[in-house]
Amino acid sequence: MKKQLALLGGKPIFDHQSEPDELFHWPIITEEDEQNCLDVIRRNKFSGTDITLAFQEEFAAWQGRKYALAFTNGTMSLSAAMFAVGVGMGDEIICPTKTYWGTVSQAINFGASAVFCNINERLSMDPDDLERCIGPRTKAIMVVHYFGYPADMDAIMPIARKHGLKVIEDVSHAHGALYKGRKVGTFGDCAAMSMMSWKAFAAGELGMLVTDDQKIYERALAYGHYERNNPKNITDPKLSKYPHIALGGVKGRANQLCCTLALGQLHHFDERMAEVNKAMQYFCDGIEDIQGLHPIRPEKGSGSTMGAWYLPQGTYRPGELGGLSSGRFAEAVRAETNGLHCWEGGNFCLHTHEFFKSFDFYGIGKPSRIAFADRDVREMDAACAPSEKMYCVSLPPFKKYMPEHIDRYIEAYRTVAENYEQLITENDQLNGGRWYGSENK
Numbered sequence: 311m312k313k314q315l316a317l318l319g320g321k322p323i324f325d326h327q328s329e330p331d332e333l334f335h336w337p338i339i340t341e342e343d344e345q346n347c348l349d350v351i352r353r354n355k356f357s358g359t360d361i362t363l364a365f366q367e368e369f370a371a372w373q374g375r376k377y378a379l380a381f382t383n384g385t386m387s388l389s390a391a392m393f394a395v396g397v398g399m400g401d402e403i404i405c406p407t408k409t410y411w412g413t414v415s416q417a418i419n420f421g422a423s424a425v426f427c428n429i430n431e432r433l434s435m436d437p438d439d440l441e442r443c444i445g446p447r448t449k450a451i452m453v454v455h456y457f458g459y460p461a462d463m464d465a466i467m468p469i470a471r472k473h474g475l476k477v478i479e480d481v482s483h484a485h486g487a488l489y490k491g492r493k494v495g496t497f498g499d500c501a502a503m504s505m506m507s508w509k510a511f512a513a514g515e516l517g518m519l520v521t522d523d524q525k526i527y528e529r530a531l532a533y534g535h536y537e538r539n540n541p542k543n544i545t546d547p548k549l550s551k552y553p554h555i556a557l558g559g560v561k562g563r564a565n566q567l568c569c570t571l572a573l574g575q576l577h578h579f580d581e582r583m584a585e586v587n588k589a590m591q592y593f594c595d596g597i598e599d600i601q602g603l604h605p606i607r608p609e610k611g612s613g614s615t616m617g618a619w620y621l622p623q624g625t626y627r628p629g630e631l632g633g634l635s636s637g638r639f640a641e642a643v644r645a646e647t648n649g650l651h652c653w654e655g656g657n658f659c660l661h662t663h664e665f666f667k668s669f670d671f672y673g674i675g676k677p678s679r680i681a682f683a684d685r686d687v688r689e690m691d692a693a694c695a696p697s698e699k700m701y702c703v704s705l706p707p708f709k710k711y712m713p714e715h716i717d718r719y720i721e722a723y724r725t726v727a728e729n730y731e732q733l734i735t736e737n738d739q740l741n742g743g744r745w746y747g748s749e750n751k
């Protein structure tokens with residue numbers, strides 16, 4: 311449809327602000343959830359473990375793994391995963407460069423070095439770039455199912471096994487997602503994930519680690535759960551020799567207010583995820599044929615799914631829209647919808663952050679990322695330049711299947727793409743992402 315775009319003075323197509331709240335509302339909290347929280351507060355049960363243990367057991371069954379362990383947050387659960395698989399001083403850990411810092415920055419707690427791997431157009435770890443990253447000290451690969459899109463495990467796992475590497479999956483964006491019919495979080499030696507308030511599985515501030523491996527489970531437990539670090543729970547004498555202390559020097563166990571919330575979320579997760587998927591597939595079908603923006607989702611019939619579609623994205627190809635930047639495209643969508651939070655770029659590539667170049671955590675006058683490494687892995691960062699040019703624009707994160715409303719958003723995205731020529735300006739600049747927190751200045 312030809313139209314003067316709202317960003318350039320035209321009338322917005324519709325008013326996002328007056329759309330029904332339930333279209334985007336998340337997480338869904340029931341009266342039962344509220345009662346359960348009040349119960350924890352009134353009976354002062356924050357620090358116990360009865361609710362946590364019940365949640366862990368149900369979550370493990372839902373995830374399809376033997377063990378599940380609840381942590382204070384996702385960052386902590388990923389730290390525990392690193393300790394659990396044996397990441398230590400001088401080791402290297404491979405991670406896709408486009409992810410949240412909480413996937414891998416914890417490597418400094420173990421004297422280990424992060425090595426960054428390229429991503430592809432679907433913002434997913436590029437398995438063809440993995441072997442470039444592997445060196446004699448590589449210990450583990452951190453796989454991220456970024457924005458819910460399942461990473462290519464059929465390509466990644468054989469490479470890991472061939473080189474004897476551990477695999478940790480970061481499932482923070484992809485709870486419940488399937489890769490070729492199998493749940494993500496069941497491929498690696500272990501998986502860890504965030505359940506903080508904005509995630510697709512949202513339970514306040516919470517993290518979860520899952521594994522089938524008893525040794526990994528025991529190490530993760532001993533790392534941050536001091537009260538369960540005792541011979542009753544831990545068979546490994548190398549760990550149980552130090553009972554009643556958290557071996558990682560951190561208090562990592564979850565608080566039960568979050569576990570009771572999580573248990574409530576778990577009971578409804580599959581049905582809510584199905585609703586989100588129906589809504590998102592409908593939206594994506596509606597914009598499938600436009601130029602410039604291409605929904606990131608697995609092919610239909612592949613058996614792979616997006617879980618509950620955490621922050622859905624489209625691959626953005628500026629070349630199809632006369633070089634228009636993803637930022638200006640998103641701005642035009644915001645104007646056309648009068649305020650949808652449409653944004654561009656995802657996370658900045660981690661290899662571009664100064665933290666990974668010079669920060670001296672140990673105070674020994676050496677950048678921590680390479681303090682104990684036998685090669686300067688920073689020199690490998692230049693190879694990740696192509697990832698800085700993988701652009702994306704966010705899609706509306708629908709939570710309810712309401713086609714008559716979703717149609718308006720389809721029209722807004724289509725209209726911007728079809729009238730992109732109006733948006734071309736001279737000083738338009740492509741933006742590869744954002745550092746979270748930087749927008750709160």
Ligand SMILES: *Cc1c(COP(=O)(O)O)cnc(C)c1O
Binds near residue numbers: 385409
């Ligand atoms: C949110 C997130 C984390 C960190 O989880 P927190 O619960 O915020 O500590 C780790 N990895 C990814 C990919 C995330 O999005």
